[in-house]
Amino acid sequence: MKKSIILIPILSLITVALLFKTYYITKEIIEVRFSSIDNGIEYQVYYSSGNEDFNEKNSVKLxxxxSNELTEKTILIESAKKIDNLRFDIGSNPSEFKIKNLMFIGNxxxxxxxxxxxxxxNDQISNLTNSNGIINFKTIGNDPFFVFNNIDLKEKEVTGFKFEIFIMLIISTLIFYTIFYKILK
Structure with missing residues (x-):
């Protein structure tokens, strides 16, 4: 009986620690936000760290x-490592584009x-002009892109520590083990 009384708080603390570790995840999240007028194409953003090459595994498609008017679009990139470079691919066919307010958002x-x-x-991009903050250009190949190197957005956490959630984890764990203890008794 005495062992059970000692065991419950120890199990509770271990459970809280595991839940807290699961809850407090740090991943880099970058939000790529922009408005565009396009012909219903596929955008793809590649990301890399340091001198790494871009690859399909480290990319997100949208x-x-x-649309005949500016429409806001968002691409979320989630990575376990710091993101230093972005490659912004625009479609796979020659076309005309208008992009406004491209933003890379982290911290x-x-x-x-x-x-x-x-x-x-950039590659396979021509006639790049600016008209009242709208970037106009033509793509002239099947893999047009812009590369943005050495971006510095710092890590943005998927979730962060919130004291209220930590307290709820402790209370719910204690309730669970108290009920568990009474059932075993």
């Missing part, structure tokens, strides 16, 4: 709907300017 927000688009590495 299929858009055809801080980076909003590339027209000069950033114009100076960044």
């Amino acid at each position: 299929q858009s709907q055809k 801080k927000t980076i909003a590339p300017t027209f000069e950033d688009f114009n100076n960044k590495k």
Whole structure:
């Protein structure tokens, strides 16, 4: 009986610790947000750390709907490692595009300017112009993209520590083991 009384708080603390570890996950999340006018194409954002090459495994796709007016789109990237570089792919066929308010959002927000688009590495992009904050361009191949290197958004946690949830975990664990103890008794 005395062992059970000692065992319940120990099991409770172990359970709380495991639940807390599960709850307090740190992953980098970057939100890529923009508005565009397009023909219902597939956007794909690749991400990498340091000097890593871009690859399909580290990418997220978004299929858009055809739109004749600026429509906001969001792509969420979740990674267990820090993200340093983004490659923003725009469709797979030659077309005309308008993009406004492209933002990479982590703990801080980076909003590339027209000069950033114009100076960044890009491929199969032509006629890049800026009209009242809207980036206009044509894609001329089947794999057009912009690359943004050395972005510094820092880690953004999927979830963070919240004292209320921690207290609820402790209380619910104690209730569970108290009921468990009474059943065994």
